[in-house]
Amino acid sequence: MNAAARLRAEILAKYPGAVLTGRSLTSLKHRLPDLPDGRQQFSFDGAIGPLHYKDDQGVLQEIDTALENDGADGFTVRTNRTPCLLRMANTGKRRFYPNRYDPSRYVEFSALPSMDTPIRGEDYLAWDRPHIAARMQSIGIGVKFTFTLKDALAPTSISFNVTLVGLTRQGRSLLADGVPVAVMRLPTAVDAVGAERACTFTLTSGKVTIALDTSGLVFPIEIDPTVSESHASEDATYRAAEDAYANDGTYVYAGASSATSYRQGAGMRFAVAGVPAGITVSTGYLRLMPAQADAGTDTHTTIRAYKLATGCSVDTKALFITYRWATEYHCAAVVDWSHDSSPIALGDWAVDSVYRDSPELKAIIQEIVNNEPGGDGLLGEPGVGWGQTGSTFITLFWDDYDDLSAHSAGNRRRAWSMENGTGKWPLLHFEYTPHVSFGQIM
DSSP, X not given: OXXXXXXXXXXXXXXXXXXXXXXXXXXXXXXXXXXXXXXXXXXXXXXXXXXXXXXXXXXXXXXXXXXXEOOSTTOOEEEEESSSEEEEOTTSOEEEESSTTOTTOEEEEOXXXXXXXXXXXXXXXXXXXXXXXXXXXXXXXXXXXXXXXXXXXXXXXXXXXXEEESOEEETTEEEETTEEEEEEOOOEEEOTTSOEEEOEEEEETXXXXXXXXXXXXXSSEEEOOEEEEOOOGGGSEEEEETTEEESSOXXXXXXXXXXXXXXXXXXXXXXOOSOOTTOEEEEEEEEEOBOSOBOOTTOEEEEEEBSSTTOOOOOSHHHHHHHHHOGGGBOSOXXXXXXXXXXXXXXXXXXXSSOEEOSOOHHHHHHHHHTOTTOOOGGGOOOSSTTTSSOOEEEEEEEEOSOGGGOXXXXXXXXXXXXXXXXXXXXXXXXXXXXXXXXXXX
């Protein structure tokens, strides 16, 4: 899947004549048709993960997770337009190179047991057996392996031999010369009604074993162990409840999952590149891809933001909790996004349907632009910081409603997070007109 091409097509459909004027590893910037009064206008689309990669000449190229034929070393298919190289065989053997241009460092997982010739899709290989199914998918920054237990006769554990070449291991992290370059993420099981359960994950003597206690769960059950590059974790998404925290899960949540797991939420930090200081924001919204079918009518969520364009890191539980709940760090503007909120409601979610766009966030984004230390806010003069360095960010928190009495247990919405490919993770879109100084109009 080529997410950057899809975003460009969406812009052109809305604004014929729009021109791509800038891009970074995680963003696209377009110049839109001028406004009727002659002012220029632009759009920015950013992702929490890469939309582009650098080729062997250091030039940015669009990521495309589509598989191409391989044929060497026993592998059938490979990626060729991704920052990390993935090779897969019809037997289920897979080899992941964190740096596509360094063939001397990789992790390899052994073949799947007793699997027939797979079905080949655009970016995946899939196997189907009477009691189990398996799917290996390229996600641009890694390989997503989904193991489905169809019924009670399915095995409740699976093991793979693991070979490290040019890499060492520290816990679940894989290192090259002591530097983390990839991570084996904690597998989570989700049953047919959306109940989750952590799997056990052991890695000893060159073998990974994933096991699950299926008691009380409803079949079919999906298990999702993902291996991906060790990206800049401050920009990734995280979720937390009062009794749980995960920084590498499959989903981002907001709402109430159960009577004992209220106040679930997620933090997302978007790097903003090429957007100047002093802009006037005309529209903006968060974009989330549904990960599960959710239709609870008592789901109440909000979107708030860290108020400075320096952004805030959410890569540890302590930092996440600090910035999530401490109101002194938040913008004054807060947006309600509930099941029946107007004019944009959460509504019912269907898996992988279309991106769900949040209510209008321009007040939040404008506040971040204007809140920089040193800006006097007079006559629209820009503050110091936004758009003036390479470190401009928008950090959003999608969270449950402050009033817990408004909740009904089990009402929440779930979207795909960082570990599910460039075509599904959270996006941020906003449109703006540049600042015009007195010197430009005198």
